[in-house]
Amino acid sequence: MVGDPPYRVCIDAGHGGSDPGARGVVEEKEMTAQTSEALLALLEADPNYIPLRSRESYDVTAKPSQRAEAINAQSPQLLLSIHGNSAPEGSAAAGFECYPSVPGRTWHQESYYFAQQLAQGMQAAGAKLRGHGGIRYIYYQGEVKQLVESTHTEVRDKRSFTLLEDVNCPAVLAEQCFVTSEEDVAQFGSEEGCKTVARVYYEAICAYFGTQPLDTPL
Ligand SMILES: [Zn+2]
Numbered sequence: 001m002v003g004d005p006p007y008r009v010c011i012d013a014g015h016g017g018s019d020p021g022a023r024g025v026v027e028e029k030e031m032t033a034q035t036s037e038a039l040l041a042l043l044e045a046d047p048n049y050i051p052l053r054s055r056e057s058y059d060v061t062a063k064p065s066q067r068a069e070a071i072n073a074q075s076p077q078l079l080l081s082i083h084g085n086s087a088p089e090g091s092a093a094a095g096f097e098c099y100p101s102v103p104g105r106t107w108h109q110e111s112y113y114f115a116q117q118l119a120q121g122m123q124a125a126g127a128k129l130r131g132h133g134g135i136r137y138i139y140y141q142g143e144v145k146q147l148v149e150s151t152h153t154e155v156r157d158k159r160s161f162t163l164l165e166d167v168n169c170p171a172v173l174a175e176q177c178f179v180t181s182e183e184d185v186a187q188f189g190s191e192e193g194c195k196t197v198a199r200v201y202y203e204a205i206c207a208y209f210g211t212q213p214l215d216t217p218l
Pocket of ligand 1: 083
């Protein structure tokens with residue numbers, strides 16, 4: 001199905017540059033950059049992978065459409081876009097969720113399979129999974145974002161995230177944890193936490209492609 005290694009895997013650190021993303025105990029862009037850096041290092045050390053990035057530096061500001069273009073130009077076989085969730089003050093929202101390319105799209109099944117590897121890995125690392133098994137779909141009705149549980153498999157004509165719609169490979173957008181939750185950040189958004197999650201993401205990538213993860217110390 002996926003051919004022989006090395007596999008080209010693109011990591012998109014969400015936000016960055018003048019776009020901080022969500023703000024909480026940590027800034028989303030800091031968390032996505034740290035996680036991405038640790039994950040790229042793991043992929044770099046593994047000869048089964050050719051790590052790619054969606055933009056040259058974390059200081060670059062790039063819209064999803066620009067990222068998609070840069071990603072496609074590198075012909076990856078898988079894309080992981082790293083994000084952090086946020087909730088209004090006073091909310092106790094916490095946990096992991098991720099969004100594969102939606103039903104009916106070319107890469108839906110592969111994306112969903114990768115999402116399963118990610119969610120199972122995060123659960124094993126102690127994360128609470130949100131929604132149905134930590135996997136949900138996003139659709140846009142104009143500017144309004146609509147969240148749909150992954151039990152709803154019917155094909156809709158609404159668009160999902162631009163990045164997922166515009167890339168030419170299986171793709172998942174992960175909301176690693178809530179940047180607004182002290183507990184979440186301590187586990188999965190702190191400097192140590194980002195390394196923990198990078199290892200989970202790395203092993204999920206290995207599971208997706210069927211390679212043996214290297215026991216690289218971080
Ligand atoms: Zn984000």
